[in-house]
Amino acid sequence: TEMLDMYPSLALGPQRVGDCYFIEREPPNHISLYPTSCDMAARAMPPHLLAPPPVPSEPTCKGQQDAVKLELENSSLWKQFSSVGTEMIITKKGRRMFPQLKVKLSGLNPTLRYILLLDMVPVDASRYRFQGDAWQVVGGAEARLPDRVFIHPDSPATGAHWQSRSISFHRAKLTNNTLDTQGYIILHSLHRYQPRVHVIEARDVLRWGGGQHSFVFPETQFLTVTAYQNNKITELKIQSNPFAKGFREDGMNSKRYSKVGKHKNAHQTNAGLYSPIFTLYFLFTLFYRQRDVRQKRKLGEPLDIGEVNGTPFLFKVLTPFSHHPLMSVSMSLPPYTEAYPDALVSSTPFNSAPLPQSLSSYQSDLSTPLPSPTSTSNYSTVHFPPTISRSPSLLPSSTTSPSLQPTRFTYPALSPPSSSPQPILSSTTYDSTPPSELGHDQLSPQTPTDPSFPTLSPPSSHTNQVTPAAPICNPTVPLSGFNPTAYPYPNSSAYSNISQGTPQSPTDLSGHPPSQSHPAPSLSYSLSPHAAPLSYLSRRSPFASRSPSVQTWTLPNGSSGSVLSALSIPGPGQVQAPTAAAPFPLSSFPQPQSSLPNPTHQPSPCSAVPSASFPTFQPSASSHIPPSPLTNHSLPPQVYPQNQIATPSTYPPIAPTEIGSFAQFNPGTAYLQEMVLHHPSLLPPLDPSLPSCLTSSTPPALYPSFSSYPLHICQDPRSPFPIPLRHMYRQHQHGHTHSQGSYLDMSGRAVF
DNA sequence: TCACCTTCCACTTTTGAACTGG
DNA sequence: ACCAGTTCAAAAGTGGAAGGTG
Numbered sequence: 001t002e003m004l005d006m007y008p009s010l011a012l013g014p015q016r017v018g019d020c021y022f023i024e025r026e027p028p029n030h031i032s033l034y035p036t037s038c039d040m041a042a043r044a045m046p047p048h049l050l051a052p053p054p055v056p057s058e059p060t061c062k063g064q065q066d067a068v069k070l071e072l073e074n075s076s077l078w079k080q081f082s083s084v085g086t087e088m089i090i091t092k093k094g095r096r097m098f099p100q101l102k103v104k105l106s107g108l109n110p111t112l113r114y115i116l117l118l119d120m121v122p123v124d125a126s127r128y129r130f131q132g133d134a135w136q137v138v139g140g141a142e143a144r145l146p147d148r149v150f151i152h153p154d155s156p157a158t159g160a161h162w163q164s165r166s167i168s169f170h171r172a173k174l175t176n177n178t179l180d181t182q183g184y185i186i187l188h189s190l191h192r193y194q195p196r197v198h199v200i201e202a203r204d205v206l207r208w209g210g211g212q213h214s215f216v217f218p219e220t221q222f223l224t225v226t227a228y229q230n231n232k233i234t235e236l237k238i239q240s241n242p243f244a245k246g247f248r249e250d251g252m253n254s255k256r257y258s259k260v261g262k263h264k265n266a267h268q269t270n271a272g273l274y275s276p277i278f279t280l281y282f283l284f285t286l287f288y289r290q291r292d293v294r295q296k297r298k299l300g301e302p303l304d305i306g307e308v309n310g311t312p313f314l315f316k317v318l319t320p321f322s323h324h325p326l327m328s329v330s331m332s333l334p335p336y337t338e339a340y341p342d343a344l345v346s347s348t349p350f351n352s353a354p355l356p357q358s359l360s361s362y363q364s365d366l367s368t369p370l371p372s373p374t375s376t377s378n379y380s381t382v383h384f385p386p387t388i389s390r391s392p393s394l395l396p397s398s399t400t401s402p403s404l405q406p407t408r409f410t411y412p413a414l415s416p417p418s419s420s421p422q423p424i425l426s427s428t429t430y431d432s433t434p435p436s437e438l439g440h441d442q443l444s445p446q447t448p449t450d451p452s453f454p455t456l457s458p459p460s461s462h463t464n465q466v467t468p469a470a471p472i473c474n475p476t477v478p479l480s481g482f483n484p485t486a487y488p489y490p491n492s493s494a495y496s497n498i499s500q501g502t503p504q505s506p507t508d509l510s511g512h513p514p515s516q517s518h519p520a521p522s523l524s525y526s527l528s529p530h531a532a533p534l535s536y537l538s539r540r541s542p543f544a545s546r547s548p549s550v551q552t553w554t555l556p557n558g559s560s561g562s563v564l565s566a567l568s569i570p571g572p573g574q575v576q577a578p579t580a581a582a583p584f585p586l587s588s589f590p591q592p593q594s595s596l597p598n599p600t601h602q603p604s605p606c607s608a609v610p611s612a613s614f615p616t617f618q619p620s621a622s623s624h625i626p627p628s629p630l631t632n633h634s635l636p637p638q639v640y641p642q643n644q645i646a647t648p649s650t651y652p653p654i655a656p657t658e659i660g661s662f663a664q665f666n667p668g669t670a671y672l673q674e675m676v677l678h679h680p681s682l683l684p685p686l687d688p689s690l691p692s693c694l695t696s697s698t699p700p701a702l703y704p705s706f707s708s709y710p711l712h713i714c715q716d717p718r719s720p721f722p723i724p725l726r727h728m729y730r731q732h733q734h735g736h737t738h739s740q741g742s743y744l745d746m747s748g749r750a751v752f
Numbered sequence: 753t754c755a756c757c758t759t760c761c762a763c764t765t766t767t768g769a770a771c772t773g774g
Numbered sequence: 775a776c777c778a779g780t781t782c783a784a785a786a787g788t789g790g791a792a793g794g795t796g
Binding site: 091 | 756758759763764
């Protein structure tokens with residue numbers, strides 16, 4: 001009763017008792033490094049036992065309409081760091097991230113509850129070293145560590161709650177202590193990681209996963225270090241991080257001028273970011289009313305799960321041992337054992353998703369629909385051939401902003417099938433660079449900026465004026481020629497442009513109305529049914545040229561262009577097709593345009609896009625970049641049948657390749673293509689009978705970026721609960737505070 | 753010797769209990 | 775007794791420096 005009071009919509013189905021939920025990470029090849037009994041049991045269970053009957057959803061495209069969007073609020077700051085090569089300190093005791101991951105959610109059902117998770121996935125399988133002002137690959141990555149997920153302290157909270165404020169994951173800590181017991185996210189030093197944010201619908205404590213959306217912001221990639229390697233990063237950190245004020249030489253707080261100007265700052269708390277409730281009692285709140293928990297704490301009474309109803313509930317994260325970027329991935333949703341109330345179903349965007357594995361749009365790279373127990377034939381599986389990445393080195397050539405020149409990175413490149421290197425971008429046309437977004441995110445005006453990001457250049461114009469990018473119209477290129485293998489994850493430049501996309505009208509980049517003019521190209525197969533058109537703008541770094549111009553790429557639109565707007569993809573404009581030696585055929589697609597007047601101030605759009613769908617981007621330090629095999633568009637598009645699993649034998653050798661600035665998120669290993677597989681026993685099958693927003697030409701959903709490390713939510717048929725909630729509660733009592741958020745490790749333990 | 757890591761330091765911000773007043 | 779606002783010491787978050795480790 002109390003629980004129902006707390007969660008009015010909570011309706012505990014009898015069959016749920018004893019059930020156990022997991023957030024599971026599964027290796028692409030379904031080989032779990034840490035297979036658990038629960039997981040094994042789940043897999044052993046017939047699909048129909050795991051996947052409840054699909055909830056009758058409205059035959060509408062509401063899912064699209066209400067597509068969940070996640071925007072990176074402090075995108076400009078991230079871009080500044082990424083332009084230099086973001087480094088994150090990891091310590092034994094745990095270190096927070098800076099910049100913080102600050103996002104804004106929208107598109108949620110205000111009445112439903114959601115859980116926000118943060119995790120980190122390796123960007124590649126390499127270890128790096130900072131040498132000669134550049135990051136270079138020095139070997140293979142170390143064995144993957146137990147994955148841990150940071151649960152936002154507000155979780156679970158209603159959609160209204162999440163949408164009413166900025167969401168910060170600043171409390172998440174990174175550690176290099178593999179034996180960490182605090183539950184911090186364990187990372188290897190000198191490795192590259194990509195943060196991911198997951199939004200999971202939690203209708204009630206026993207029914208998670210009504211919808212699952214994962215978001216990735218390429219500009220948030222970082223390299224882990226125990227001590228800063230690049231002094232440019234150090235400078236940026238000191239200038240940007242309030243805690244580092246003591247190291248600023250200019251100002252009253254400089255420790256060199258210690259005792260001077262020292263003052264306590266008024267309470268600049270993050271009030272509003274975190275509710276005083278829920279947080280650390282994340283799981284607890286699933287069973288208790290907050291006041292009950294407080295009361296028990298006051299009385300010193302232990303909180304035992306048995307006091308609730310004996311329903312085991314847990315999240316589990318499985319860590320894939322092997323994580324070759326090309327490995328297959330699988331994702332599953334928690335099956336529901338009972339249909340949601342119609343009202344709820346209709347009110348939630350997730351439920352309307354017709355396809356089981358839709359990577360819906362770029363708003364969210366993961367949108368998991370309700371499972372269907374009867375069908376498994378529609379699992380969308382895309383197997384991408386090895387990604388070829390061989391990018392020409394990019395060296396800072398300009399002195400425009402010497403203090404923050406892009407750091408060169410050398411990434412391992414997968415051997416291309418083709419021996420003839422092709423420039424990813426052989427020729428570029430530029431338009432005016434949008435004004436800088438400086439002054440944002442605590443950056444001082446003097447903070448050197450890297451022109452690599454459109455928002456930062458030109459350095460001389462640190463104004464808030466918006467200089468809308470005026471992408472040159474790109475001749476429509478048949479998408480049929482689109483070769484997924486040639487399009488690794490886009491670099492940050494593209495995103496930076498996207499985030500600052502100028503377009504504001506619903507016309508596509510080529511001036512065509514959204515969605516019809518251009519038939520879905522062959523690429524569409526790799527896009528989710530909700531996939532939106534994607535365009536990229538890349539600006540040449542001032543380092544390379546004083547004549548800023550813009551490259552705009554538009555990817556095929558897998559479905560309606562309306563979704564694209566969520567990505568804040570640059571607008572109107574046109575697509576500048578790569579000229580000579582274009583890595584791939586380009587075409588302009590309908591591009592929903594942002595309604596925001598000032599694109600440069602828009603939060604960074606989530607890059608929740610299938611990595612394979614991104615065109616390879618080459619930092620344009622030079623317009624005469626040596627050809628890259630990766631961009632060899634002569635390679636025929638390869639479409640793999642669903643359920644096809646990539647075999648390690650297909651992995652190309654890794655060869656060190658300097659691919660330019662970290663900030664550029666160079667193509668290649670940074671975002672390797674991934675293929676999608678669905679867990680046969682856990683994945684909700686696609687019900688063909690369900691209404692779909694997809695057009696007949698729209699291929700099955702493609703699992704988006706970083707699908708190699710999917711976040712799984714599955715139901716375990718067995719009830720044993722490895723760790724009593726009371727234990728977690730006690731941990732909390734003696735450990736972190738509620739507001740610190742909570743972590744889940746691969747073993748299913750919640751660490752507070 | 754070197755790259756990398758750990759620990760400590762001095763600084764700052766954040767936090768929350770204690771206090772105060774209505 | 776309760777609530778809201780303020781105060782302030784402790785805790786926590788910073789990068790630098792020195793030393794340790796392999």
